[in-house]
Amino acid sequence: MAASSVSSGSETERQQQELEDTVLLLFSAFASASSQNTSLLLELWREEHVQYLKRAFRGLGTSYSVLDSSRPWLCYWIMHSLAMLNQPLGPGMDRRTIDFLSRCQDPNGGYGGGPGQIAHLATTYAAVNTLVTIGGEKALASIDRNEVLRFLIRMKQPNGGFSMHDGGEVDVRGCYTAISVAHMLDIMVPEIVDKVADYILSCQTYEGGIGGEPNAEAHGGYTFCGLSALALINKVNTIKLPNLLNWIVFCQGKVEGGFRGRTNKLVDGCYSFWQGGVFSILQHIMPELNRQQLASITPLYEAWNQDVASSSASSSKVTLEGSSEVSPTSRESVEERTAAGIPADAEPRATDGTTTDHQPTGTSPMYTHREDNRRGSISELVTAEQLFPVVDRNIKRAPISVTFEELEDQVSETSKEAKDGAGNTNQAQLSTVDQILNENEQMLYGPLYNAHALQGYILLCCQVLDGGLRDKPGKSPDYYHTCYCLSGLSQAQSSASHRVNAPPPPKAVLGPYTNLLEPVHPLCNVVLSKYTDAIRYFRHHPFRRVP
Amino acid sequence: MAAAVVAEGVEAGLDFDWSDVEPVPQNDGPRPVVPIAYTDDFREAMDRFRAILAKDERSPRALKLTGDVIALNPANYTVWHFRRLVLEALSSNLLEELEFVNANAEGNHKNYQIWHHRRWVVQKLGKDAVYQELEFTEGALADDPKNYHAWSHRQWLLQELDDWSWELDYCSTLLKIDSANNSAWNQRFFVITKCPSLGGLHQMRDSEVRYCTDAIKQVPANESSWRYLKGLFLDDQSALVKDPLVSETCISEIVKDSYNVPALGFLLDLVSAGFQPTAEQSEMLQKILPTWVTPSELASALCTLLETVDPIRCQYWAWRRSLLPLAVTVSET
Numbered sequence: 001m002a003a004s005s006v007s008s009g010s011e012t013e014r015q016q017q018e019l020e021d022t023v024l025l026l027f028s029a030f031a032s033a034s035s036q037n038t039s040l041l042l043e044l045w046r047e048e049h050v051q052y053l054k055r056a057f058r059g060l061g062t063s064y065s066v067l068d069s070s071r072p073w074l075c076y077w078i079m080h081s082l083a084m085l086n087q088p089l090g091p092g093m094d095r096r097t098i099d100f101l102s103r104c105q106d107p108n109g110g111y112g113g114g115p116g117q118i119a120h121l122a123t124t125y126a127a128v129n130t131l132v133t134i135g136g137e138k139a140l141a142s143i144d145r146n147e148v149l150r151f152l153i154r155m156k157q158p159n160g161g162f163s164m165h166d167g168g169e170v171d172v173r174g175c176y177t178a179i180s181v182a183h184m185l186d187i188m189v190p191e192i193v194d195k196v197a198d199y200i201l202s203c204q205t206y207e208g209g210i211g212g213e214p215n216a217e218a219h220g221g222y223t224f225c226g227l228s229a230l231a232l233i234n235k236v237n238t239i240k241l242p243n244l245l246n247w248i249v250f251c252q253g254k255v256e257g258g259f260r261g262r263t264n265k266l267v268d269g270c271y272s273f274w275q276g277g278v279f280s281i282l283q284h285i286m287p288e289l290n291r292q293q294l295a296s297i298t299p300l301y302e303a304w305n306q307d308v309a310s311s312s313a314s315s316s317k318v319t320l321e322g323s324s325e326v327s328p329t330s331r332e333s334v335e336e337r338t339a340a341g342i343p344a345d346a347e348p349r350a351t352d353g354t355t356t357d358h359q360p361t362g363t364s365p366m367y368t369h370r371e372d373n374r375r376g377s378i379s380e381l382v383t384a385e386q387l388f389p390v391v392d393r394n395i396k397r398a399p400i401s402v403t404f405e406e407l408e409d410q411v412s413e414t415s416k417e418a419k420d421g422a423g424n425t426n427q428a429q430l431s432t433v434d435q436i437l438n439e440n441e442q443m444l445y446g447p448l449y450n451a452h453a454l455q456g457y458i459l460l461c462c463q464v465l466d467g468g469l470r471d472k473p474g475k476s477p478d479y480y481h482t483c484y485c486l487s488g489l490s491q492a493q494s495s496a497s498h499r500v501n502a503p504p505p506p507k508a509v510l511g512p513y514t515n516l517l518e519p520v521h522p523l524c525n526v527v528l529s530k531y532t533d534a535i536r537y538f539r540h541h542p543f544r545r546v547p
Numbered sequence: 548m549a550a551a552v553v554a555e556g557v558e559a560g561l562d563f564d565w566s567d568v569e570p571v572p573q574n575d576g577p578r579p580v581v582p583i584a585y586t587d588d589f590r591e592a593m594d595r596f597r598a599i600l601a602k603d604e605r606s607p608r609a610l611k612l613t614g615d616v617i618a619l620n621p622a623n624y625t626v627w628h629f630r631r632l633v634l635e636a637l638s639s640n641l642l643e644e645l646e647f648v649n650a651n652a653e654g655n656h657k658n659y660q661i662w663h664h665r666r667w668v669v670q671k672l673g674k675d676a677v678y679q680e681l682e683f684t685e686g687a688l689a690d691d692p693k694n695y696h697a698w699s700h701r702q703w704l705l706q707e708l709d710d711w712s713w714e715l716d717y718c719s720t721l722l723k724i725d726s727a728n729n730s731a732w733n734q735r736f737f738v739i740t741k742c743p744s745l746g747g748l749h750q751m752r753d754s755e756v757r758y759c760t761d762a763i764k765q766v767p768a769n770e771s772s773w774r775y776l777k778g779l780f781l782d783d784q785s786a787l788v789k790d791p792l793v794s795e796t797c798i799s800e801i802v803k804d805s806y807n808v809p810a811l812g813f814l815l816d817l818v819s820a821g822f823q824p825t826a827e828q829s830e831m832l833q834k835i836l837p838t839w840v841t842p843s844e845l846a847s848a849l850c851t852l853l854e855t856v857d858p859i860r861c862q863y864w865a866w867r868r869s870l871l872p873l874a875v876t877v878s879e880t
Contacts, residue, residue, distance in 0.1 A: 011692070059584065062583070064584075065583055065620055067583070068620050071581050075580060075581055078581070096580050099576050112625065113624070114573065115574040115575055117625040118625045164624075168624065206778030211733075212699065213699060216695070216733075245863070246816075253859075254857070254858075263770055290870060296819065300846060300872055302821075303841060303843065304872035385859035393865040394869075395865065395869075446862070447862070448863050450859050450861075
């Protein structure tokens with residue numbers, strides 16, 4: 001049962017074993033609980049988390065002095081968490097927050113980590129997201145967009161990246177926070193966008209994920225930042241998406257269900273959002289992902305076409321659906337390649353429930369052997385992939401057929417306005433951002449990861465009974481992990497929705513349906529309704545650039 | 548943060564006369580949110596710092612004060628930024644500055660500001676400081692061999708030098724201790740692609756394939772080494788397909804353990820890139836996989852097997868399978 005029988009004994013292996021042992025015990029206790037207790041154990045402890053969050057807003061202990069330069073972050077982590085839980089702090093606290101954040105504005109533009117501190121891109125992002133989460137005229141009008149823009153442009157580097165502050169470090173966080181802020185405030189001028197994609201591309205590693213700066217190791221946080229920034233400037237086609245996907249799918253721990261931030265590191269609750277969020281973005285850009293994947297397996301299509309030609313079976317050729325959505329430049333070649341392909345829908349359905357019977361239990365990915373069953377029998381110890389098996393592995397969904405009248409009803413105010421507004425500043429073609437904003441957009445693909453297993457990790461391993469969420473069992477909760485565990489949970493729940501802002505089917509929400517959190521915007525990570533309100537506000541208040 | 552450093556720093560600050568400086572309290576407003584219960588020392592130092600910052604006083608006592616504040620909160624980037632301005636104004640001894648940073652490094656290995664400051668100091672000092680600084684990163688990596696900042700800093704340092712091919716040995720040493728240290732693999736990739744004296748990826752490929760396949764044989768399901776092997780052929784898929792050592796290693800590991808997910812995934816990538824197994828290899832694989840005729844059918848069989856042995860990623864493998872060119876039943880058309 002113990003890890004002592006493992007031959008290797010490397011530090012990576014030892015730590016992984018230790019965590020797996022802890023998680024396996026938790027999952028096994030859960031698996032052996034009565035059905036009544038099972039539902040209780042999978043409950044999101046809303047009230048406890050709300051109390052934990054509200055407490056902090058009123059005051060923090062001395063140990064938080066090390067976060068004295070991150071106070072807008074504290075505001076965001078707490079406000080955003082409460083917004084997802086649909087438990088706003090109320091108008092009084094909103095007013096106080098607006099007042100406090102206005103004191104964090106740097107006279108030279110942007111927001112600092114506290115009153116009197118120089119502006120920093122990360123705290124500017126946190127402050128803007130907090131104010132968007134509060135919403136309303138007073139909060140949104142408190143942001144000096146001209147000064148923020150001036151700050152963003154001052155941080156811009158010749159290589160396309162951004163410095164985090166005057167004389168600060170340059171990394172992919174800078175790209176994301178600058179671009180997200182510019183997007184939300186509708187101040188995306190060409191100087192900001194210039195060469196950002198080049199910089200992010202230079203940070204994609206041989207593993208497929210994105211590192212903090214060129215040559216650095218692929219990392220979950222930077223991968224979210226990089227891909228999200230590319231989506232916000234409509235340039236996801238410039239990065240190697242199949243490589244990115246191949247890296248990130250392996251970051252989900254099969255024993256734990258949670259995500260690790262780097263290859264062969266331990267899972268951590270915060271990557272529920274940073275990595276899980278990448279899957280949410282990928283769900284919106286599946287046509288581009290499919291196009292790139294098809295291009296990467298060209299030899300198979302060449303071999304196939306030769307084969308087909310020789311047997312003159314051209315009558316059975318079917319066009320792959322995705323090929324109708326490819327960019328005009330490559331349409332022809334991809335269509336040619338996919339001419340003999342079949343729609344993803346037409347593939348034979350995999351049978352369910354036959355996948356785990358001869359799986360080794362609880363072995364780390366490194367030493368996977370059938371006979372290696374050192375931790376006891378399958379009936380005793382249960383892994384995330386056994387507890388939360390994927391029910392429908394076919395990610396391509398059939399389009400929902402709706403009547404014209406139904407469709408009319410569903411076209412919300414927001415999406416109409418978004419389209420009107422888009423005419424002013426953006427190109428006519430529907431960008432990734434506008435697709436996400438368009439609440440009526442059907443989600444034709446499900447998630448490419450096990451969203452139930454992730455929810456299982458968050459609910460069973462990251463919740464703390466006294467309130468708050470954490471990195472992993474044995475760690476203390478904090479506001480950062482609470483925010484990103486909940487953000488990841490929200491994304492995992494809504495990954496099964498068939499429309500952007502429609503509630504997911506009950507089976508998509510692990511535990512009682514009351515666990516359902518407010519949906520969040522997959523690129524900016526604010527509650528979706530707050531995002532659309534803010535976008536509407538800023539588009540109705542056109543930005544006039546002061547030179 | 549060591550308590551001793553804080554106490555020492557704050558006490559040392561008292562050596563200077565501050566009677567002429569009017570403390571500037573934090574402009575938190577009447578009812579601040581997320582207020583922090585500062586200690587008196589913390590508040591006093593910050594009030595004084597705000598006053599000095601407002602006056603833009605770049606003096607020895609200002610330098611001392613920034614040190615005190617950093618000891619209290621090393622994440623205060625405003626203080627670090629101002630400290631650099633003071634150091635420049637005073638033309639301070641930057642070797643001493645490195646010692647100051649070292650004293651504050653303890654327990655702060657994940658702090659962006661400290662590492663950024665180190666880079667700034669070494670940039671000013673020039674190449675002489677690089678070797679000493681490389682040693683420092685080795686110390687940090689001995690504590691935590693996957694420290695992201697330490698690796699980034701080290702990469703930046705190496706690029707300041709002309710020849711650093713010995714870094715390959717450093718990677719080998721770390722990988723010998725822990726072959727699952729993905730940061731060391733990443734560093735290795737950096738060395739073989741970016742170190743000028745090694746001639747680049749093309750020049751290094753054969754020897755690296757040997758090194759990596761050896762590592763795979765020792766720990767067959769180590770995701771890091773399989774990723775590295777694929778990385779060696781990042782821009783040359785035809786070379787990947789043609790390299791016999793690569794395909795032989797991959798297939799022999801699958802034959803040894805048909806549950807080796809990284810190896811199965813690697814073979815899927817190989818086949819997708821145009822690899823076709825020899826008759827002998829096909830025979831070995833037939834024992835594990837159902838019969839196939841075309842490469843697409845082999846790819847499909849691999850996806851199906853992966854869906855079974857790697858159920859947490861079954862949607863991914865199903866997606867891979869869904870994009871393969873496969874026969875369609877005629878009744879559909």
